[in-house]
Every structure is written in C-alpha cells, then in structure tokens.
Amino acid sequence: MQNTIIGHQNIISQLQNAVKSERVAGAYLFAGEQGAGKETVALFFANLILCESDEASVPCAACRACRKIKSGNHPDLQIIRPDGAQLKIDQIREMQQRISYQPLEGPRKIYIIANTEKMNVYTANSLLKTLEEPPAASTIILLTENLNAMLPTIRSRSQILTFYPMPTEELANALVDNFSTNKEDATNAAILSRGIVGKAITLVEKGIGDSQEVPEILDETDLIAAFRLAEQFEKDLDRLDELVTWYRDLLLVQQGAPKEMITHIDAVDRLQTLAPRYSHIRLQRAIKTVLQTKSLLQKINVSKTITLEVMCIKLIQGR
Numbered sequence: 001m002q003n004t005i006i007g008h009q010n011i012i013s014q015l016q017n018a019v020k021s022e023r024v025a026g027a028y029l030f031a032g033e034q035g036a037g038k039e040t041v042a043l044f045f046a047n048l049i050l051c052e053s054d055e056a057s058v059p060c061a062a063c064r065a066c067r068k069i070k071s072g073n074h075p076d077l078q079i080i081r082p083d084g085a086q087l088k089i090d091q092i093r094e095m096q097q098r099i100s101y102q103p104l105e106g107p108r109k110i111y112i113i114a115n116t117e118k119m120n121v122y123t124a125n126s127l128l129k130t131l132e133e134p135p136a137a138s139t140i141i142l143l144t145e146n147l148n149a150m151l152p153t154i155r156s157r158s159q160i161l162t163f164y165p166m167p168t169e170e171l172a173n174a175l176v177d178n179f180s181t182n183k184e185d186a187t188n189a190a191i192l193s194r195g196i197v198g199k200a201i202t203l204v205e206k207g208i209g210d211s212q213e214v215p216e217i218l219d220e221t222d223l224i225a226a227f228r229l230a231e232q233f234e235k236d237l238d239r240l241d242e243l244v245t246w247y248r249d250l251l252l253v254q255q256g257a258p259k260e261m262i263t264h265i266d267a268v269d270r271l272q273t274l275a276p277r278y279s280h281i282r283l284q285r286a287i288k289t290v291l292q293t294k295s296l297l298q299k300i301n302v303s304k305t306i307t308l309e310v311m312c313i314k315l316i317q318g319r
C-alpha cells in the first residue's frame, strides 16, 4: 500500500492517536468526494490497527499482517463495495454474520464499506442494527460521497471524519514531492482537480492535456487559480461549451429534471452534491457570462487572454 498519504494530516493524526491509545471506535463514517482519499486513509487505518509491530505510527510493511494486507488476503479485513448500482441487503447480512465471530489473526475485525450512500432505507436500517450494538473487537468504516444521504441514525452512531479538498498550493507541492512532475503541471493538476487528491494524481499520471474533467470556476476561491484556469481555456476553447453544459446540468438537477436530460450523465452524483450549493440566479448568470465570452472571442482584435481572465473573475464574483 501507499506509504505516503497526501494531505488529511489532521485526520491521520487523530486515527494514529486512536490506535496508540487503544481507543479505536466501533464505527467511523468518512465523508468526502470521490477521489478525496477516504479509501486510502481507511486502508491505512485498518493496516495500522492490524500491523503487528507495536511502536509503529505507520504500518511497518514487513510483518505478516502488513504483507497479507498488501496482497489483499488478511482474514480480518474486508472491503465491501456496491454490487452493481446498490449495496444490497444480503451483502450487509453476510457481514453481520461474520462480524459476530472473534478476529482470526489481528486484534479486531475491520470492515470497510464503500459508497454507503448507495443503500436503500431497508439496507440502511439493517446496517443500523450492527452500529447500535457493535460486536466487541470490530470496527466498521463507512465511506460516503454524500453525507446528507445518510440516515441521521447512522450518522449519530459513527465518528464522522470529513475529507475536504486540499488547498491548491499545498496539493501542488505534494504532487511535486511525490511524483516526478514539474511545478507548473502540478499546479494545473491541483486546480483542475479542485483539490481532490485522487483526481490530481490521475491528471499527473495521465498528462494534463488528456483531462476530460469539467473545470469549475464556481468552486474556485482565489484569483491566481482563476487565472491559471483562464490559461487552460485559452489552450482549448471547446472547454467553454463544457462549462455551459455543466452549469445547465446543475440547473436541471436543481429542478429535479429526469436523467435523460442531463449531459454530463457520468458525473450525476457530483452534480447532485454540487447543485444545492449554488443559487438558480447565480448559475443563470454564469451561463450568460460564458456565452458572452464566447461571442466576444469571435471578434477580431480581442485579447483572448484578457477576455478569459475577465470571464473567470466575473464567475468568481458571482458568489
């Protein structure tokens, strides 16, 4: 497993302290966008709990437990993922049967459940029973991309840790330190990924130019980042159309439009998370700004750079 984890230092320290002081909770809920690092940190935590080396604050990578985890066959660690579009009640029931037995090799049995938001209310209620009376020597780590979609009763029985996007500069520096990438590419990846570590790493590995990610100025806060984005648009003006369809999708999602009407259907979960953050008027204004910019760019004697920079500033000021 990856030994250096990028970002989330506070969360990691908290989990390290829990292991060190033997105060590991029965249930955790890790919330954050896809790619934010929830699963990486959950695996790190599980590995730290199961590692046989006593003094380590990071998994030793050498003991029997660490080696088993690395090869994906430690009997006390299981990752459960949605079977198709949903986490099914049978998957939860199977876990409930197993979790009642004592751990086989480590101090605890650990279950990581991914995409917990993809559970219907019956499955969630079934899971709730285990969270209400967690078997001794067990820890369940729930991962979710949408904290608001979780039953309040599940939230209240879990220790919630939120994975926020990383600040541009910090993420860019970490990318330079951990990958053989230059500062400029790292900064662009940090901006385009909106601080989401997993996306930034994919961008650095794939090469920035191949990114299909929709840049989202409405999320950006600092001007430097906006200017960098303006540069990206200048290299590929088609992205302005993507921006328009993205904002339109947000408007449609806000109004509960059917999925057939959504353009960025692959990103529908993300659209649903973002839609409540923006007002209707702000999105309409953003679309207008981008369209005006497009028609301005058709004219001769217009500086592309300045026009795009002005657009980015307008989009930010709309907040």
Ligand SMILES: [Zn+2]
Residues within 6 Å of the ligand: 050, 051, 052, 053, 059, 060, 061, 062, 063, 064, 065, 066, 067
């Ligand atoms: Zn170890």
